[in-house]
Amino acid sequence: MPSDPLSTTFAALADPTRRAILARLALGETSVTELAEPFDMSLPAISKHLKVLQRAGLIARGREAQWRPCRLEAAPLQDAADWIEHYRRFWEESLDRLDAYLKEVQAAKKPGPKKSRR
């Protein structure tokens, strides 16, 4: 189990079911039963995922006695986004390099260079 908050956030996001749960909760709060419906999974299995998300502070449960609705709590995602943001220039650089390479390949494929002025 990761101990620092950022690791806990990333670990919680490292599962497609948990990300799908967050995507569903982005549409509005809902009960656990309703949340479980689209998944081919037992209620206890879903509950386990919800516990991971709750421990990471990514969801909160309402206090209404009967149906304790789940809702999204996005605050931890901001720290995750801030961390990743530091690396933006690296993936943008590699996209630029790919772009330059593709342009080079395309230019090489053309029958001959076009002169723009006479």
Add this chain to the structure above:
Amino acid sequence: MPSDPLSTTFAALADPTRRAILARLALGETSVTELAEPFDMSLPAISKHLKVLQRAGLIARGREAQWRPCRLEAAPLQDAADWIEHYRRFWEESLDRLDAYLKEVQAAKKPGPKKSRR
């Protein structure tokens, strides 16, 4: 072990040592020995972390026979950033709510309401 690429990326990021390795590689490529230096960890332990990062496509190893330098490969981080970005409005909304609440508290603390026009 997560099977989809996005889960693999998030799982790789869910560890402070692995994030520190990526932060070091953002400064430039380096050997494993040099990379291991600042960590209070055995070389095999560092190698294990490097393997996780390499499987996630977040680092690549050079092919030079003697010292196979590690370098950052940021492309998978873009997908992670894109996923998180969908939730930006949620954390911004909660910051707005906090801001509004703090202003309210501050206004309530002031001796009396100021009237702007006579």
